[in-house]
Structures are given as structure tokens and as C-alpha cells.
Amino acid sequence: MQEQKYIVGIDVGGTFTDLLCLNTETQELLSEKVPSIPGSQWKGVLGALEQLGIDYAEIRAFVHGTTIATNALLERKGAKTGLVTTDGFRDTLEIGRTRRLIGGLFDIKFVRPKPLVSRDLRIEVDERVAADGTVLQSVDDVDFAPIVQQFKDKGVEAIAVAFMNAYRNSENEAKALEKIQALAGDVPVCASTTVVPEKGEFERFSTCVLNAYLTPVVTTYLETLAAELEGQGIAAPVSVMGSNGGVMTLDQAAKFAAGTFLSGPVGGAGGAVRICEMAGVDDCITFDMGGTSTDVALIHQLTPRISHSNQIDAYPLQVPQLDIHTIGAGGGSIAWVQPDGTLEVGPQSAGAMPGPACYQRGGTEPTISDANLMLGRLPTDRTLAGGLQLSKDLSEKAFLGLAERLGEGAGSPVQLADGVLRIAVSKMAGAVREVSVHRGFDPRDFALLGFGGAGPMHVFLVAEELSIPQVIVPRFPGHLSALGQLLADLRHDFVVAWGGPLNEIDITELRSKAGDMQAEATARLLDDGFATDRHAHTFSVDMRYVGQSFTLSIPCDPQNSSWDDLREAFHDRHEQTFGRADRHSEVELVNIRLFSLGLIDKPALKFASPEGGADPVIERRQVWFGDDWTDCPIIDRTKMAAGESFQGPMIIEEAGGTSVVPPGWTINVHASGSLDCRRSYDD
């Protein structure tokens, strides 16, 4: 038997499929980048593997980040879904709490997106549980056969079961699930409390329906991929990145498709944690800029923040996700003129086709990439990685057109390019403020970590906009998501809706419930093949002041914490988050949460460092910084040795990313391979 020494991470994005492969014997990393194949993402995966050229039998593990769930939802290509629900509530999905949820102010012709289940496929049954869990009407007498038959006749491909107050007592829902499963044959069925057993019917029903709607799509895709990989001789198990930042087995993903929406972007956050750890940085904000959008996330003490109440499109999604904020600004974002004659950038993007004007593929609108080219930050005389040759003439033509539409005061094409970039940077800085200032953190206390295809080119400008003194640029910045994937642990999340005012509930009940949760988690991880010494369990409780409606998540050790400990921890967290605590008000517990990791071996990473002293300068070029042209060296990153120090301005090129370092920055090449860049500000 051959040594299985490779771990492969593959991230399928909208434009490119990025692959990173770790040789666990040598700690070397290999990278590949191929165009994504829309509609058949797995073909891109196979293409990237083929280019890699390693012996497939030597692959030990295979982790995959996919946008399949997001795409299926946005294109409304999920399964035809049926819903079975409590009498009186077939329209909960449609009414929600009567919010529009996506824009619509002043828009007379606003149309609310339709629910994912058409009304004729939402069937009510005579069952009811009271708010205290009492079964008012048992489901025992309900005949589900005609309902399932009706679904089958109408071509239903997935079924959701969601009952009122099931979070309090799931007996009726569980019975219905079992009966329907028995009748449904191959059609997947899921129940609201098995997807998310939390209070709040609209959010729970919506999450359950999203899960059902996506299950067939995600399952089919993953089964196809697994079969194709097997056909290629890859015996290693395939796992999938989950929105919570951990990996899921194929089986898990098939049951919990709603947990895979952020499968792509979470890899970046995971990779960022590892890069920070290696570079000795505890707190960072990730800045992952691609062709159409930018994702930012806040990592505090090496832990990405988790958000439990989310929304995708117009639908609530109550599953734990990394708190990633996305804005529509990427390299392909288009600059345009607003109705009142002012200049605006994005969110429309030229995408990969036709792409920015300079790509010479027929694009005529000026984009952020064109602006960078105009300002000398991209080469025109050499081809880029991927064989692209950029045309400055076409960029200039696009900016001249924009200047004409703007009229008086537009300035020269170079001034306009500079302006477009400033506006884009201002928007991206706004996204960083959103995940920091809006959540009670000061961005100046964090390092900004730039990655993704366009991240290193803009990360310094965004840092300057926010007076952030430290920027980190990892090796392989275009592949950080894939890196995060191949380093991710397996993760299960559990939640039990239980609680009440602390002076009315018994801590022994918390302990017994927590014990049950941990036993379930342990069984699952054992099933997944992790011995108990590879298990890590972390509990928290959601708490609030009695009468409040939102909660804060407080870390907790259920077997040892007392109510007083938790009460104090809550007051402190409230004060830290909102600036004040109300220490004489009683505190209420709402949910018990547990996340359990199956820890994988964390292989060391080694980025090849060249001998010092080699001349890393490729060429010198005129590059626009501030308000003028500056003579600027273009540096080959592979020739920057660990321990060396450089001064901006400079442009650093490497496969998969170009860093644009303005004057005033000092760049230290960290032993871990990352560029640790610093500058100070007057104030």
C-alpha cells in the first residue's frame, strides 16, 4: 500500500477553481488554478486535479468548498418542495413577520420574493402543541398517505415537516417525520427541529424549507463528485466545508444542506486563523477580494465570530455561520454615472466574461482592474499568470468614455482611475467598519489580512483609510480558502432550546441536558471515525435580560459553572458589547449550545524561503501613489527571504496575487512566509 501523504483542498468560486495540495511528508504546498465550469462544478475539480499531476492513490483526504447551495438558491434551481405544517399556519413561510427583508423603500413596484414552497404544496394537518409543550392535539390520527400521494402526483422532490411549538416538544413532529419518511420512498424528508430546534416559527420553518429545497441538489452534486473521484482512483473520503467553518462528511452534508451556504468563503477565515497563528497575530480582520465581491470577517483571539441568525436572499436561515460580511466590490466592479451626475462604483461587475476592458474580451466599461492598470499597478508588457495580456489602451478608452458621460470636472483618465479606486476603497473600508465598529470593536486593534485574487492589491489602501497599522499578506494569497479547507476540523453544532429566568430554573437540569448533548456529540464523532482523544467540546448558553428579545452567547462549562458565574459573565459581556449592563435585572437562559470538533492532525506548513541576498527586483515602473507618479520597484515574492525587510513603495508579484504597497510601509518577511507589514499614522 502506498503512503497517503497528500491532503487536497479545492475551492470552487464563481470564476476560478483553486486547488491547494499539502504534502504531509515535506510540508510543501502545491497550487493550481483553473476556470470554474458553471453547472458542472465537479468538472473543474477534476481538471484542477489533473493539472496537479500527483498519484491519486497517495491522496489521504479531500476537502471541498462549493457554492452549489448558494447558486441553486439564487437561480431558484432547488427541488420542488412540499411542506406539512400545523393547521392555521400554511402561510407562515409567506407572511413571516411582514417584513420585506430586501429593500423596497420608496419602490412602488417592489415585489416580495415568493416562498420556496408554492401555496398548493403547503398542507396543514390537525395537530397542536401548546407553548408549555402539552400536546393539545396528537398527530396519531392523521392519515399522511393522501398527503404524500398528492406530493408524489405533483412531482415533489423534497418534503419539510414544520410544526408550531415543536421546539418545546417535538413529539408530534417526530412522529409525522417518521410516518412521512415511511411513505415517501426516495424523497428526502426533514423536520424543523432536527434542522434547528430553536424558538421562532418563521425562522425555523424557513430554515427547514431551505434545507429540504437544497438537499437533492447538494446530494446529487456530492454523489456525482464522489463517484467521479472514485472513478479516477481517489479512494480518500470527500468532505465538505460547512458554513460554521468546520468540515462535514458527505453524509452530514446530505442531511444538512442548509449548513453549506458559506462553504466557499469560510475556508478563507479558517486559513486566516492558521496564518495568524503562525505569524503570531491574535486578532485580524480578513479582507478577501475576488472578481465580483469582497468578503470580510472579524477574527478575535484566533476565533472567527459566529452568527446564529442569518438571512440568505429574502429567507431567514437560523444555522450557525461564520459572521462574514460581503459587499459587491471586486476587481471586475464597474464604474458608472448615477442619475444625479455623480460617480459610483459597483455593485455591477463585468465578471469573467466579458471581464474588465483591459482583458480584451469585449468589455467596454471601466472596472477596478482597469483603474489599477491605468495607475501602473499591473504589468502591460508581460502576460499574467493564466496567460492574460492586458491592454492599457482599452482601459484608457473605457475611462475616456466614462469622463465624457460625467462631463465637466471629470479630470484626466488617470485622475478618474485614481478616483474610482478611492471610491471602491471607501466602500471596502465601510465593510470592514461593519464587522468591527458595528460589533463594538475598533479596527485599529486588528491586523488586516489581504487575500483572494485582488485582496493584496487593495488591502494597504483599505488599511490606510481606517488607520490600521498592520497588514498581513500570506503566501499563496489566491489560495487561502483552499488552505483553510485542508486544515479544517470536523465540526458538529448542537442546540437545545431550554431555559427560563435563572432564579426559576435548576442548574442540575442544565447539567443533565448538557451531559446528554455531549453524549450525542461523542457518539457522532466516534461514528465519523474520531477516537475520543480527538474530540473537543465547547459549550455556550444564549442569555438575555428578562424581557429582552435578542441574546448574547456566553461561554460556559455546564458541569462546573454556577448561575452566579453565568449571570456575572452575561453582565460583563453585555457591558462590553453595548456599553452598559443592568446588574439588578434578572437574567434569562434561552438556549444551550455545543460545538464539537473532531480534531485532525494539524500538519506543519512550510513555505520555501530562498537564500537571502538575491536581487528580487524584476523591473522598475512608474506607479501612481497619492497624487503623483513614483518610480517603483516590482519585486518577485519568491525571492524575498525570511527575515528580510523592505520599504514601500513597491509592487510584489507572485502567482495568484499582486501586492501594491504604498510609501510609508515597512515589510518584514516573517519566518512563517507571510509578509508582516507595518506603518504608523500621525494621530
Next chain:
Amino acid sequence: MTDLVQLELIRESLIAVVNEMRANIIHSSYAPIIYEGHDFSCALMSADGRQVAQGLADHPIHIFAVPYSTQQVVAKFKDDINEGDLFLHNDPYTGGTHLNDVLMLQPIFFDGELGMFAAMRCHWNDVGGMTPGSLSGRVNEIIQEGIRIEPTKICDRGVVNEPFMNLLFNNMRARSERLGDYNAMVGTGRKAEEHLQRLFKRFGGGLLGGIEELIARSERQLRAKISERPDGDYFAEGYIESDGTNPDPLVVKLKLTVKGDEIIADFAGTSAQTNGPTNCGPAMALNAVGTIVKSFLDAKTPINQGSFNPITVISEPGTFINARNDAPCGGMAECKFLIDSVVASAMGKVAPEMTVGDLKGGANHIIISGSDPRGSNYIHYEWPAGGTGASDGTDGSNAVRSYNEGDFNSIQSVEMVEAQFPLRIERCEIRESACGDGEFRGGFGLRRDVKILGRTGALSVLSEKNVIPPYGVEGGSNGAANSFTVIRDGEITQPSPVPGKVSGFPLKTGDVVREETAGGGGYGDPLKRDPELVRTDVAEGYLSVGEAAHRYGVMIDGDKVDTAATEAKRAALSKSKISVAVELSNEEMTDGPRRQFLVPKSLATSLNVGDGDLIEIFTGRGSPLRAWARLGDGGENIVISATSLDILGVAPGDHVGVRAARPHPETFA
């Protein structure tokens, strides 16, 4: 960097300041109505009180009121505005909304010169008055609604006027919560100041210059949009059904004039203020005209003072939309949404491609109170949304916040309500068949049944459009009116002689409060609706087979449209429509505030209406004109006054459609 680029950077930065102010209020506020209900707004104003930037998430009901208030402060304190000052205001008569909405203004100085104001307006849960929560349908003077704060300096160069603040807080319930609201606003003002000082450092004098330019651009944009429309006078009117103390309605009359690049909205003829809650201060009419004009002509340009400058609003002091001491103003939302509806009716004639079916009217305040089994009292408050109006090419949406409202919850989670109160929500569903029909139909409202589990309870309702339904446009039908009833022992009972105005109706164990919200008005002739769309509505259970046949002329056979039968049915329905000639009356026929049409007996018979019933004339253009029938003896024509001709834009002898305006569309199996 060119000025144009700097301009965009300034705009982005100002929006960022407002967004951070909003986040700060949400994070630091203690009251659920703020942090969950989002009943607050933040804005930046110029030194002379003009609107500079506003969050896009804010409720329009606040937007136009803030500059009004700020200008009052500027006018009153002129040269006595200093660094470290703070101002407070909630007085409806000088630009406030209702007393619960308290505005704080913090002046911001750049290099010693007054540069801007940061404005925070939050709904305080209680501002004193006769009932907890301060709002009540039973008031008859404003003193019962809480403390009225005219523009007041509460902090002078950093020194807080403690005696005044104590006086204030001593007269409000839940003092510590009020203090929390106040502190959240103070802290938010400080954050705004920090952020604005950074911007001033970066842009210098360019900041204020840029603000002027942004205002000028918004103004130019709206003026250009107005100029595209034909000059002329456009008339519309609408009614508050009752002020709750008096059976007579209140009328809002509007002459909207488009003149070059300006719009003048003159509300002459509007009813006098009343001693019930349905009054509002002068800012509400400006607010309504601004919101609706913007929605019709220029929805996308960012809001600032430039969005108001081309608009002039004229309202007579002492009318219920420009109330004076001591008219209560707790029903300001009812007034505001009525004015919205009237302005939308006029704007539908100015911009016919945007004309849109009417909405549910007021806020639909429902308060169910009682005692729980442990003996403590509870109050369950919600304000359920209805369906939205249809427009050309677009069906209305179902039970959702409409374009003229902020986007916050109007009903609470069933599971939350049931866990908190001795109530059981038996159903919360689409109110089938209750849309306004049309080529494009209005959205459906909702039906929510709330069962009383405790020993006793009481129901209060403050709602509009329970009798006079939301209008359809371009010949489309009216949506169903709002309806609030109590089901007791299986029988539907009316909790009040005046529909929609219920004050403390006693509830017993097992009673079910049924809330039914209005459907949106339809657009265009229902007989022109694509039969496939009607079939889909039937397949999804929104309409019955009978309703498809009788209201749309669509004959459905199994799961298919019977095309031949549909054509025949539509031809028959089309033929049976009532169309008569109008005749000019030589008097302005009214009964108090009510407009009247003289209806010959034969017409009354075919319309199935009696003397005093509400009817409407529609022309297929814009919205219908409503009036109460005065039965005449002979003749065939409907006799209407000169002002009616003006509103409808018809001449004597023209044929018009006439129909009864009933609260609910006919239902069929």
C-alpha cells in the same frame, strides 16, 4: 483628486456616519421597540437645519419631520447655539410626530463654527400621560398623551440642566428605561461628533461645500423629474372614517399643482382638528407629500434637503393635519397614511405609469391586555400589515410592509407570544379572496385569530379603512377593508359601534380576536387579467373557482382554463357593467364632510345601494372618486358637483363607471 471623486467620498462617508449612529442606538438601547422594532431614526442636518444625510433603513414617517424640528431649534436659539449644547424636542405642533418620538439634536462645531447637527429621534415607550405607553384612543386633549417638549436646550456648554431633566423623568413611567433611552441618544451624538470631526480633518472646508453640492444635485434631479410632467392642477380627497369620539368622518382635500419644476400641495378645505386622537402636526403633510412624490418620480436618488426643496405644502393651522394646542396627536400615523393615500391618488394622475392601488390606511394598532394566571398584567401590542397595491405590470405583495413604510416587524412570533402571554394564536394566514381585483391584482392581507386563555382581557383597536376600502386604480377593484371582530361562542360579534375604533372591549376566556387586514387595491380591468394568472391564484387557493368566474370572468375546468367559456363569461360581465352619463349639479353637494352624488332610483336599484351608502365613480384613469349616495327620484344620469368633475377630470355628458364601494369584495365558493 477631483471634486467629483471627493463628492462621492463625502457622500459615502456621511452615509457611514448615519449607519454607525443607527448601530450605536440599536446596541445601546434598552427598549425592545428600539432594538427590535427599530422605531427610531438618525440623520445629519446642516447648520441651518436642512437635511444632509439619512439612513436608507429609516422609517419615512420620521424623515421629513426631523428638518422641520431642527429648523425650529435654529430659529429659536439662533446665535445661542454653542459647543457642548444639546437640544430636545417632541412637540407635534412644531414639527414632531407624536409625543413618544423624542428628538435630540447635538450641534457639531468645526474650528469653532457651527457646522452641522447630529439628530437622533427615538420612540420612548412612555412619556407620561394618562395611560401606560402614553398612546390611547380615549384621549381628548394632548395633555393626556404625555409631556410636550417644545425646542429646549437641555445642556448648555456641557452643563446638563438637571432640574429640567429630573422634572421630565419624574413625569414618565419606567424612569430607568427612559434614562437608558436618553443615554443611548447622548452616546450616539458623541460617536457622530467624533466621526464628523475626522471627516472635517480629512476634507476641510470641502466637507460643507460637498454637502451643498450633494443637496443641489438631489434638488436638480427632482426638479428635472417634475419638469417632465405636464403643468396643471390635480385634485384628490380621502377620509379619516372617525376620530373615535364622533361618528362623522374627517376629510383631507388636496389640490396638487405641477408648475414647471415645482410641486405645490394645497390642503385647503381639510376638516378642522378634533378632540379625538386623529390629528397631527404640520410636519406630517410635508412628510407624506415628500414620501409619495419621491416614490413616484425619483425613488433612487439619496434623500437630503434637495428632495424637499421643489415641494411646497400649504395647510391651514387648526385643521386636523396642522393641529394646534390642545388637540391630541396619538393617531398621527392614521393621518399620515391617509395623506399618503390622497397624495398617491393625485400623483397617479401626474405620473400615470406609476399609479398604484391603495393600502391599508393607518397603523392598525391592536392592543390585547389582561391578567395572566399568576395575576400579573400583560399587554400584547401589534400593528399587522396588509396587502400592497397593484401597479402597471406588477401584482401587489401579500401581508407585507409597503413602499411608504420602514421595514420592521408588524406582528410578533406566534411562539414568542404564546410563551409570554396567556394567548393562543389559532391561525395566521393569508386572507383569501380579499385582494383588489385588476389586470394586476392587489396583494392579500392576513387573518390572525388570537384566543384569550386568561380569565379576563380587554381589546383596543385604532385602525382606519374599516368601512372605506383601499381604492383600486385604472378601473381596478377596491381591496377588502380592515376588519377587527371578536368570535364568542362561535358567533362573530362587533366589538364597537364604530368599526376600527375599539376602546377596552371586555374579553372573556375562550374569546377569539380576529384581525383581518386590508387587501391592496387592484390595477386595471380584472377582465383583462391573464387567465393563466387567475388559474394559478385558484390553484394556490388565493381565490375560489367562483371568484375566478364572477370577479375575473375566468372559467376554470379542473386544472385548466376553459378558453371559450372564459371569453363568453367576460363578454357577459363586460356588458353588465354599469355606465352612466354625469350631469352637473348647481350646488356643492355635501353632508358635513361627506361628498354626495345624486343617484336616480333606478341606478340605485341596479347598484343595490340605498340612501347614504358609499359609492364611487371610476373612469379607468387613476383612482375613483367616492361619495355617499343621495337618492333622487327620476332621471338616468348621476348628478355631481363641479368639484367632482374637476377631481375626476370629466365633463358633463361623459359616461363613467359607477359602483358601490363596499368594505369587502363579494366572495363566491
